[in-house]
Amino acid sequence: MKKDRSRCLANTVYLFFYSTCIAIATISCFHFIFYHTNIKYTNNIHDFNQTHTLNIQPNKEIKTCDLFEGKWIRDARGPLYTNYSCKTIPSTKNCLLHGREDTDFLHWRWKPDKCELPRFNPNTFLSILGGKKMAFIGDSLARNQMESLLCLLSTVDTPKSIEKDIEDKFTTWEFPKHNFTLTIFWSQFLVTATDHIVNGTPTGSFHMHLDRVDTKWSEKLPSIDYAVFSDGHWFIRPHYLYEGGNLIGCIYCEKPNVTDLGVDQAMGRAFRAAFKAVNDCKNCKKIVSFLRTFSPPHFENGEWNTGGSCSRTRPIRRDEVSRARPDWEYRKVQKEEVEVASKAGEVRGNEFEVLDVTEMMSMRVDGHPGVHWLNQWTNGYKDCVHWCMPGPIDTWNQLLLETIKRRTQTQLS
């Protein structure tokens, strides 16, 4: 029974992403047309009229406080950007454009139990990362975070698109005033995978080589200073798993002679291969890597294709979060791989950090587009996986900046 349910979830998530991909391709045309006809700019630049120099205040308590344990509290100030000021919000995540009327979800901020998480300061970000290259590597949620960062930074420096493929899988932006480069490398598994074809048709299952990193991103590593990895949802469906070119097991394949290794095993090994590529990279600089932990979906009363939706307008409390979901397992294996990589990377000065968003986002049942991304191409499916922009996903970049600031402070003190 339990297995059936998770399988159902697996198919669900996979089909959802499949449809999302198709939708995104179509929507980018719409997006292009829309933004070039309808845009108004109102930059809230006064929000950021703060010191450009780093505030170096070594403070033990600040450096060690756990940023990821806390709660959401009310914040009257609202987001740093709007759907007017940021011209790069993808249509699929522009919830207000798609008729979302409640705006309460924009008025919460993350409060760690033992300290404060400062509001995102784009000048601070760009002054630390000026001259550097940052890459988001992973799935459409990696892209969602990159898009959020793009909006946050474009309040002080207008990004220039310098590289873009037709499907938005490899896209690079440059912030000319600061010589900062932001890239997304799409890689749904981080490792190589080929379609499982039956009767000439892709099934949505893959043959995944857990020890062969996806070279489409790994060969770009030598130019990267900061890498933010995130992946997860694509693993939750039937797949065949290989190591050394040999079938070693599967996920949800239900074949009597193939061992089901489980989603977390596959996910853990794929992250291991990715981090190994970072640590083994011959012509790379010292790379600071982040792993953004699993971002929970929030379908209620069904799955994406059985009427499941997410129409709540308030976050839930920490004690209301379900601990029975597999999300916690995924988060656990992901964090374990960061530990392993961190030790292995010490020799060459690589660093690995965790952006542990799983718990905080599990409370943000109110942060997804839900029905507010729908149009004629999306077939009525609700999006309870990605996050509205602006919205709680902006917090991921607040955490990214705070973690980078802490590193900088540690080095300088």
Ligand SMILES: *[C@@H]1O[C@H](CO)[C@@H](O)[C@H](O)[C@H]1NC(C)=O
């Ligand atoms: C920004 O700061 C400068 C110097 O502190 C000040 O003169 C200026 O009026 C400020 N601008 C805004 C928009 O607050």
Ligand SMILES: *[C@@H]1O[C@H](CO)[C@@H](O)[C@H](O)[C@H]1NC(C)=O
């Ligand atoms: C921005 O959101 C408002 C609702 O708050 C909506 O009416 C408007 O169409 C949106 N504009 C853009 C450019 O997305």
Ligand SMILES: *[C@@H]1O[C@H](CO)[C@@H](O)[C@H](O)[C@H]1NC(C)=O
């Ligand atoms: C921009 O940064 C790159 C390193 O990423 C550096 O090689 C280049 O010289 C910088 N350009 C300028 C104009 O500062």
Ligand SMILES: *[C@@H]1O[C@H](CO)[C@@H](O)[C@H](O)[C@H]1NC(C)=O
């Ligand atoms: C599993 O069994 C099927 C048919 O019974 C066979 O075609 C397949 O090659 C077997 N796979 C392995 C890995 O032994």
